[in-house]
Amino acid sequence: MVSVLWRDSWLKPLSVHDIETKLCKSCKKILKDKDFVTSCEFCDIGVMHDNCANDHILKKHKVEVNKKIELHKDKPLHEFQ
Numbered sequence: 001m002v003s004v005l006w007r008d009s010w011l012k013p014l015s016v017h018d019i020e021t022k023l024c025k026s027c028k029k030i031l032k033d034k035d036f037v038t039s040c041e042f043c044d045i046g047v048m049h050d051n052c053a054n055d056h057i058l059k060k061h062k063v064e065v066n067k068k069i070e071l072h073k074d075k076p077l078h079e080f081q
């Protein structure tokens with residue numbers, strides 16, 4: 001069975017001042033205007049590019065992600081948590 005990982009679809013504009021970093025914590029590149037960023041729910045690495053976060057989570061948190069997928073397996077689709 002294919003599992004996809006849903007991210008909330010709303011965007012929240014933040015300035016680099018708000019997030020207290022000018023760099024992506026994963027690839028260490030300087031954040032550019034209108035880069036998509038997110039944080040990791042499994043550790044407190046900080047703000048990363050959306051793409052970097054995908055890699056980060058799949059590489060560093062494989063176990064947690066699989067656990068999550070297992071947890072959601074037998075639940076009806078409309079049940080959010």
Ligand SMILES: [Zn+2]
Nearest residue numbers: 024027049052
């Ligand atoms: Zn990055």
Ligand SMILES: [Zn+2]
Nearest residue numbers: 040042043045
């Ligand atoms: Zn993490």
